[in-house]
Amino acid sequence: MRLYLSFLLIFSIILISNAQDNTISEQIKTERDIELNSLQNDLVNNKIKITNLTEQLSLLSKKEYGQKIELQEQIQRELDNRIKILEESPKVKIKSNGQLAFAELIKIQKDIQPAKLYLASNGFYTKLGKFDNLQNYSEFTSWKKEYDSWYQKKKGKNTTFDYIDKTIALITDSSNEIPLFGSISQTVTSGITLILSNLKSRDENLMSKTPQVLTLLNSIGQFESEKSILDNEWKTIDGELKELQSEYKTLVDEQITFYDIDKAKYNLFLSATLDSDISKFKVYSREKVLKKLQFLDNGNNQNWMGKVETYMHQVQSIRIRFGQLTGRMLDNIEKYEKLFSKYTDPNKFSSEFVTKAQDLGTDLKQVKENFILQFKPNKYIEDSAVMYIKR
Known part of the structure; x- marks a missing residue:
């Protein structure tokens, strides 16, 4: 995490x-739409002019040659203007x-x-x-206090217990940043289970608290395994x-x-x-x-x-x-x-x-x-x- x-x-x-961002964007869009609508109106008006000029041209007789030339020139100008309008639209966009x-x-x-x-x-x-910091769990710290007292009596007398103690120290030290799942979790759990099986009646306090710690370790280990994904x-x-x-x-x-x-x-x-x-x-x-x-x-x-x-x-x-x-x-x-x-x-x-x-x-x-x-x-x-x- x-x-x-x-x-x-x-x-x-x-x-x-953001309101300011929208103001700029909306302003751009508004001005764009105004320009495009204006061009569209120009196209409509241009079409009307061309249609009217074309109709006028069709009504002229062959004798009205000069007027025909003039109307044809006007139509051409409007067609040229239409091309400019059509070319302007994509530029505006x-x-x-x-x-x-x-x-x-x-x-x-x-x-x-x-x-x-x-x-x-x-x-x-x-x-x-x-x-996953075990020091933040009273179930663990209470157990650890009993365990440390018990281990001081066993220290150096049993290599298995000495090894288990090292693994417990490893997960207890938060500075190691070792995730409490996978092989390390299994090793610690197995070690504490072994200790539990070797406890005597005089170790009643440690014996009563150990199942809680095993449940805690299993809970954290399972959670951390899924969280890692x-x-x-x-x-x-x-x-x-x-x-x-x-x-x-x-x-x-x-x-x-x-x-x-x-x-x-x-x-x-x-x-x-x-x-x-x-x-x-x-x-x-x-x-x-x-x-x-x-x-x-x-x-x-x-x-x-x-x-x-x-x-x-x-x-x-x-x-x-x-x-x-x-x-x-x-x-x-x-x-x-x-x-x-x-x-x-x-x-x-x-x-x-x-x-x-x-x-x-x-x-x-x-x-x-x-x-x-x-x-x-x-x-x-x-x-x-x-x-x-x-x-």
Whole structure:
């Protein structure tokens, strides 16, 4: 679980629907729709003019040659105008989509706020980190006190007992960070069972407490074994997020250069805490993107639309993959819920272990609620899939 905690501190993605982000995106979409509607109206009016001119032309006789020439010229001008209108529509879409792409790209960067989720779930992860620490269980510490007293009398007289003591010392020392499952758990359990079989009536206290410790060790061992499978999924997610983070940084740097955006202003934006400063950069960057696209549209780059479309698809891909990874995170949290729900019967497991598991289950419920409130994987993926208007 330390891996997951580290993963949260560095790479957790809080996909919050931020009002400021939506303002910029919605403004771009609104202006885009106004322009496209205006072009559509121009097309309709153009069609009406061509139809009227064509009808007028059909009513003229052969003798009205001069008027025919004039009407034909007017029709040609309107046809030329129609071509310009039709050519302008995809440019408007590309310019709007280019602005949207960069706005959404920097929104992803602001979404990477690991402290928010970590602080919200700090209680859960703090407790989970101590969950398999035997020193936090009175059942164990009480038994250990009796055991140490018993072993002092046996020390150096029986090599088997000396070996067992070393394994007990190994799991008792939390600094060793040895997970309490698998072969180490089996070795300790077998060793304590052997000790139990060698106890005499004078060792009544140790004898009465040993079954409880065996149940505790078995409970923790079984839980940790199942939890390790879930931990491996966090490790996989962590690796994929690191790869995605690297791709993201490369894409941001490339677009900042392409759109002539001041890198110093972008760095200030990353550390900005005031809404006004954040909003100021978003407005600035949008103006820079639009200015560059207008410059390119004026014949300064014949392939500018293809370049912008490439950026669009790259941003869309990163957003969708962020959403997918977030969905996997939520799925793993739900698997933890199922895991904790299995350890609720004190007749099968250590009563103290069950109590701590129930306590952690309650904390995990709050973590899930916070996660769902802040992460919306399906909506994020759906929004990303339809974030652009097609040419």
